[in-house]
């Protein structure tokens with residue numbers, strides 16, 4: 001009876017919920033589903049692959065539509081899979097009517113907007129992903145009512161705000177991924193209530209606060225990844241028992257303290273522990289080495305200490321930051337990858353590393369390793385990558401390393417390595433993709449066999465003592481070559497030819513991006529074939545290479561060129577007009593050659609040109625006025641040529657120019673008021689021309705200007721008081737003009753001024769004495785007859801008030817002792833002297849009073865200097 005009483009209400013509940021479902025399902029039908037999906041189709045504004053446009057039509061059954069699956073029994077829409085379709089649009093509220101929906105994926109499309117609240121009706125949902133779209137707004141709290149939800153991914157969207165605690169009511173949740181959103185706040189402690197969670201991804205979400213210890217109560221967890229947040233505080237200390245946990249990743253946060261010793265007691269299946277880039281310190285708990293499955297240990301960029309225990313037999317990938325650990329690692333024979341980048345390692349590389357024969361990747365970049373490379377590394381027959389750049393390793397590269405035919409990448413730049421590269425290197429290392437040995441002390445001829453290293457992508461031999469010719473056929477076999485840097489060696493071209501033929505061979509490298517040859521005595525001419533180099537070439541740099549001849553017209557074919565620098569060579573002829581075709585150009589330098597003719601006006605077509613350096617050539621004619629159109633210009637240097645006519649007015653429109661160098665030409669005309677348009681100019685040099693007229697006072701608006709030279713022109717008129725506004729000035733040269741008037745006292749405010757020259761003008765009046773003027777010597781003021789100032793300026797002595805300095809005894813000024821007392825005394829005397837020498841008798845001080853004052857000054861000085869020298873009175 002008691003049982004029956006219980007049973008009845010229970011049955012009633014069951015029955016009524018059954019009826020409710022029945023009613024709900026009866027009022028909706030497959031037509032409802034069709035309407036909902038057609039509404040979705042209506043909200044899609046772009047369907048680039050035409051997946052839905054032609055397929056979702058009312059003439060066929062919804063159940064046959066692409067991406068739609070219906071239940072076999074009830075024939076209602078059960079699954080909606082729209083992943084990777086490239087769809088742009090929004091989700092309409094109608095979608096909430098798909099009352100039988102169990103599975104919904106919008107993964108990898110361009111949906112935007114917020115998720116409509118009507119979706120809260122999808123009570124049967126088990127799998128829901130919006131991953132990789134542009135959804136925004138807060139994460140709806142009604143997700144918490146999907147009691148059957150198994151997987152929820154909102155990753156790679158723009159959701160904001162806190163994680164709603166309601167999410168942690170999802171008692172069936174197995175996987176939760178909120179990575180790559182703009183969330184804030186902490187990870188709620190309620191997370192411990194998810195009894196079935198296996199996978200938790202909260203990567204790069206912006207979450208802060210500490211890690212709730214409750215996270216370690218979820219015994220079902222297999223993967224916890226909290227990388228790249230702003231989590232702080234210490235690791236929760238808990239007696240953790242997580243027998244399923246495989247991956248624990250707390251990397252790139254702000255976690256502090258040491259690791260609690262009980263953390264690793266019961267993690268029997270831990271395979272990967274990632275704690276890099278935090279602020280942890282202290283010993284690594286011994287229990288960690290009891291985690292028998294540990295394969296990946298990433299501890300770098302912390303302050304851990306101690307050794308790695310040799311029990312840790314299954315470790316394959318090791319990222320650490322401690323020298324002691326490096327020496328202890330040689331017992332871990334399972335190791336496949338060792339990465340100790342930027343870890344402050346010192347001392348030599350232990351030779352026992354040669355025991356770790358499974359190693360394929362050794363990364364020791366950016367440490368302070370010394371000694372030589374142990375030849376035992378030659379035992380590592382599986383080695384593919386060895387990166388030792390930026391250390392202080394010396395000696396030769398052991399020849400045995402060049403026998404490891406699996407090697408793909410040798411990175412040893414920035415050490416003190418010496419010796420030769422083996423001539424057969426290209427034959428011994430057929431898989432070589434990267435050879436980076438720049439900035440060492442290597443020498444020897446170019447290894448001819450490198451032409452056979454057909455996989456080579458990057459070759460950097462720069463800044464060594466290599467010498468001899470670069471083989472003509474060098475590039476013949478290098479079809480994949482992208483980056484070539486041979487700069488700063490003693491390479492020459494083939495002595496039998498006057499052309500740089502190796503450049504012709506590089507036309508085989510169809511993906512070439514960068515060629516750097518600077519600072520080698522190549523001595524040849526550029527072959528016409530330069531124009532046949534890959535159109536993917538972005539940088540071509542051959543400064544100071546003694547290159548002769550002219551610039552080939554074909555250079556205009558290199559349509560992706562961003563940087564072309566052929567500075568300081570012996571180039572002749574004219575600048576080819578074809579370079580105007582190089583629309584991606586940002587940097588062009590032909591400075592320091594013997595180029596003739598005029599500046600091609602086509603250069604003004606190069607929209608992004610930022611640096612144009614044509615300094616020191618033999619260019620004639622005028623500066624093309626259309627250069628003023630190139631608003632991207634940052635630096636224009638055309639000094640030391642033979643340019644004539646006026647500076648085009650358009651040039652003063654270059655609002656973003658930082659350097660304008662037009663010195664040593666024959667430019668005439670005057671400086672316009674517009675000069676103040678050059679708002680950010682830092683370096684302005686128009687010295688050595690024939691400029692006339694006055695310096696416009698608007699020049700004072702150039703408050704970023706640090707270097708200004710207008711010397712050797714025919715400028716006249718005064719130095720405007722506005723010069724006192726150019727507060728960034730460090731260098732100012734106005735010498736050898738016809739300037740007149742006074743040096744404005746306002747210029748005393750130019751506190752950064754280190755160099756000042758107004759010599760050989762017609763200036764008059766007093767030289768200011770304050771601020772930077774205290775440091776300038778006579779050389780700054782030579783040849784201005786009407787200037788006056790203190791005697792060491794070698795100009796006329798000061799007029800009356802200034803002349804009182806001469807009342808004082810020279811001894812007083814020169815003695816180094818008691819400077820403060822003397823200064824004080826001197827200034828009191830000067831003040832008194834001034835009072836005695838006032839022009840009107842009634843303003844002069846009475847002689848009795850003057851004597852009294854003098855006595856007081858003397859007494860004070862004697863007191864201050866404790867009895868030193870009295871001869872001055």
Ligand SMILES: *[C@@H]1O[C@H](CO)[C@@H](O)[C@H](O)[C@H]1NC(C)=O
Nearest residue numbers: 054055057060064065066067
């Ligand atoms: C829609 O696509 C599905 C799946 O690709 C296909 O079976 C069906 O025939 C298509 N229907 C129409 C009308 O194109």
Ligand SMILES: *[C@@H]1O[C@H](CO)[C@@H](O)[C@H](O)[C@H]1NC(C)=O
Nearest residue numbers: 083084085086087108109132
């Ligand atoms: C996303 O979808 C596009 C097609 O729209 C595809 O090309 C791309 O590879 C997909 N990306 C990912 C990460 O699956």
Ligand SMILES: *[C@@H]1O[C@H](CO)[C@@H](O)[C@H](O)[C@H]1NC(C)=O
Nearest residue numbers: 028032035093094096097118
């Ligand atoms: C479906 O949803 C929309 C919007 O939420 C609503 O207007 C409509 O009445 C719903 N019902 C059916 C049967 O389409």
Ligand SMILES: *[C@@H]1O[C@H](CO)[C@@H](O)[C@H](O)[C@H]1NC(C)=O
Nearest residue numbers: 108131132155156179180204
């Ligand atoms: C998500 O975004 C991150 C960072 O932008 C990116 O690295 C990752 O590949 C993206 N994932 C997917 C599945 O698109």
Ligand SMILES: *[C@@H]1O[C@H](CO)[C@@H](O)[C@H](O)[C@H]1NC(C)=O
Nearest residue numbers: 228229230231232252253254
């Ligand atoms: C870590 O903390 C420092 C200062 O406490 C802060 O400057 C830095 O941005 C933080 N880094 C992260 C990833 O939160």
Ligand SMILES: *[C@@H]1O[C@H](CO)[C@@H](O)[C@H](O)[C@H]1NC(C)=O
Nearest residue numbers: 238239240241262265266267
């Ligand atoms: C931690 O767990 C171990 C067994 O795994 C147990 O012996 C110990 O008493 C526990 N310590 C605490 C503080 O709960």
Ligand SMILES: *[C@@H]1O[C@H](CO)[C@@H](O)[C@H](O)[C@H]1NC(C)=O
Nearest residue numbers: 291292293294311312313314
């Ligand atoms: C290495 O892993 C295997 C299973 O993959 C395990 O049986 C063995 O105990 C581990 N060895 C050590 C020394 O931890």
Ligand SMILES: *[C@@H]1O[C@H](CO)[C@@H](O)[C@H](O)[C@H]1NC(C)=O
Nearest residue numbers: 342343344345366367368369
């Ligand atoms: C390497 O050592 C030198 C001198 O001992 C030190 O100045 C430098 O900071 C160290 N560099 C690194 C990356 O640890």
Ligand SMILES: *[C@@H]1O[C@H](CO)[C@@H](O)[C@H](O)[C@H]1NC(C)=O
Nearest residue numbers: 330331351352353354355376
């Ligand atoms: C490791 O290498 C060292 C030196 O190369 C050698 O003496 C030692 O026997 C090797 N250990 C093992 C376990 O092979």
Ligand SMILES: *[C@@H]1O[C@H](CO)[C@@H](O)[C@H](O)[C@H]1NC(C)=O
Nearest residue numbers: 618619620641642643644666
């Ligand atoms: C500059 O040009 C003038 C006339 O055009 C010429 O006399 C002079 O020699 C040239 N100067 C230089 C340095 O080329």
